[in-house]
Amino acid sequence: MRAFDAALADLYAAFDTTKPRVIHGCPCCVDKRNTDILLAKPLRQLTGDDLGGYASGVFLTVGSENDYLYLLPRMFEITATEKHWQLYPQLVVGHLRFGDRVAWKPGQRRALSAFLDAWFDRQLDEIAGTGLGFHESDEVEALLCGLAIGGVDIATYLDRLKPVGLLVTDLYWRFGEAASEDRGPPNYWEDAPEGWAAMKAFMNDPEIFAIVARVSGIFPTR
Structure with a gap:
């Protein structure tokens, strides 16, 4: 757990960015994505329910590079630590396929890779232990x-x-x-x-x- 906790802390540090002022999206879809609450609450207080609509549409009908990078650590944390059907790995981790739309800052890819490794190892450790x-x-x-x-x-x-x-x-x-x-x-x-x-x-x-x-x-x- 220490390795996972350290990797999570590094993930938040690497993606520490200014909260966007607005989250844009398709006019007919953005209101259904619950985006207002994503900017009204502190990042670490966002829940899976808060993020579900955004996560299912990011880079498709809602969102852009700035808000994705801001929300990424919280989405990954919830997906790794909570059993939440709206934030499942195939969706949240699968978003990395849109990586060519993001100008990654130095260290962000390394922090993300280290977090994924720690997440995977934690799963294996839990199986070995229980x-x-x-x-x-x-x-x-x-x-x-x-x-x-x-x-x-x-x-x-x-x-x-x-x-x-x-x-x-x-x-x-x-x-x-x-x-x-x-x-x-x-x-x-x-x-x-x-x-x-x-x-x-x-x-x-x-x-x-x-x-x-x-x-x-x-x-x-x-």
Whole structure:
């Protein structure tokens, strides 16, 4: 948790910017995005409900570089620490695909990358410490998918799963068949073709077969 807390503090510091005076958007949509409250409340007091409308439309029907950079640390903090359906990783982390629309300041990309690493490692540490449940597995998969949608190379993240045999096995039984039979990507993975290709390669790695066999006692067949 210390690494995560430090990375979160660094994220806020890197994205510390002047609150925008107004958030612009499509005239027929901006009023529905609840943008007024985003500027009326202190940043760290914004909730997932406050940010949900903005997050679902940023760079599409509402928002611009200035307000996105201002709100980014709070959106990422809520997504990483709260179970909020309006701010899920595939959406919030997936927004990074619009990165070419942002003039990133020095250190912002580094702070964001460090936060994503700390977030991912915290998820793995929680599984190692408390065991694997459906929600833990689902959260790791959601973050991986969000990273892939955002244009992040997830190959190194997948490699970091290997020591967590229960998680690898769970993901294998959820996605391995689709990966081996070259089916279309499931769920949000259709928005991340390169990420799904990396997931398929991971699922078809003989080392993963061996992990699944060791943990489940059943050797995957092809």
